[in-house]
Amino acid sequence: xxxxxxxxxxxxxxxxxxxxxxxxxxxxxxxDAQLEAITRRFTAELIKKRAIGPGLDVPAPDYGTGAxxxxxxxxxxxAFNPEDLHGAGVVTGKPVEQGGINGRESATGLGxxxxxxxxxxxxxxxQRIGLKPGVxxxxxxxxxxxxxxxx
Numbered sequence: 001x002x003x004x005x006x007x008x009x010x011x012x013x014x015x016x017x018x019x020x021x022x023x024x025x026x027x028x029x030x031x032d033a034q035l036e037a038i039t040r041r042f043t044a045e046l047i048k049k050r051a052i053g054p055g056l057d058v059p060a061p062d063y064g065t066g067a068x069x070x071x072x073x074x075x076x077x078x079a080f081n082p083e084d085l086h087g088a089g090v091v092t093g094k095p096v097e098q099g100g101i102n103g104r105e106s107a108t109g110l111g112x113x114x115x116x117x118x119x120x121x122x123x124x125x126x127q128r129i130g131l132k133p134g135v136x137x138x139x140x141x142x143x144x145x146x147x148x149x150x151x
Contacts, residue, residue: 019057021046027064039069043076052077054089061093063146070094109151116140 005018023042027035046052052059052073061070070091078087094100103110117135119125126133142149 015055016058020062021059022062022065035069036072039072040076043073044080047077047080052090053081054084054086058089059091067093067095067100070100071098074098105147106151107147109148112148 002018002020005016007018009016009018023038025038030038043052046057051057059070059073061067070093073091074088074094077090078084081087088094088099092100093104096102120131120135120138121133123133131138
């Protein structure tokens with residue numbers, strides 16, 4: 001996943017790379033206050049190791065996390081780095097009220113749709129596999145119910 005994210009970002013000239021990190025915990029075994037403490041401690045450890053920051057490594061929500069956790073990470077980073085004028089850029093996927101972007105959750109699913117639509121509109125490719133161009137009349141299966149399957 002990390003290498004694919006690097007290639008995807010490089011293709012569209014976005015200055016992010018691909019890195020994956022996280023904690024292996026069963027979130028159902030912790031209440032919200034405990035999850036917040038765990039998230040903030042994890043963020044503090046990343047800060048101490050200089051492994052997080054705007055323009056350095058910018059975490060994004062993934063499996064088991066969302067805007068809430070990104071808000072905790074941002075707040076923790078800014079508490080440790082009050083002089084950083086770009087502190088809000090330490091994570092993506094923040095709540096809109098805290099500098100996040102409307103439509104972020106649906107963006108991956110919409111991106112898949114637009115990519116598939118463009119492939120299906122390629123007349124030469126569709127003729128080669130014996131299908132009519134376009135989306136109309138075609139069905140597909142999406143495995144999973146994350147941001148791609150849901151949106």
